Amino acid sequence: EAGVVQSPRYKIIEKKQPVAFWCNPISGHNTLYWYLQNLGQGPELLIRYENEEAVDDSQLPKDRFSAERLKGVDSTLKIQPAELGDSAVYLCASSPNGGLQETQYFGPGTRLLVL
């Protein structure tokens, strides 16, 4: 069974440029998560989708970050414009139904460097 797929794996951009990350969850998983992981810290939730609906986006900086999961399968996270402080690893995870006590499965992440 294929795991969570993310692309690109690495991205280097200049500040004020836009950037987008793509995630394809495990087949059949209805719940998709985007996390931000800064160096030396644990993952922090940005947004959670149940199918195509964003059910928790309280931690998403909406002035520059946006996300979509139009068909309830793969998802895109966008930053526009990027700032130096956005340099981090962006992790995507999925789980079957987003139910209580359900394990989340992570992709390899996209490492972003903003210069």
Next chain:
Amino acid sequence: DQQVKQNSPSLSVQEGRISILNCDYTNSMFDYFLWYKKYPAEGPTFLISISSIKDKNEDGRFTVFLNKSAKHLSLHIVPSQPGDSAVYFCAASSNNNDMRFGAGTRLTVKP
């Protein structure tokens, strides 16, 4: 606010010995706890979990202990192997499915 804390950024043990990784939490609403393992350039991989109705869960060389009164959990690895060298994240979730992670502990198992 850091609701899940891993106060030891690193731990080094000898191969064959026991590794004990600790985690503390502050939110009494957390009822499900997980440990993830992360190798460089990879995403976190689920290792073991425990529900708040239990105080111990064992899976092969890995055992997680939960002390709810102390809001403390620990991961025991015995015997430790060089392949266990990785960063270990403690995570906790509550009934709103909001999962919080600790900052991680880097375990090094020396041959």
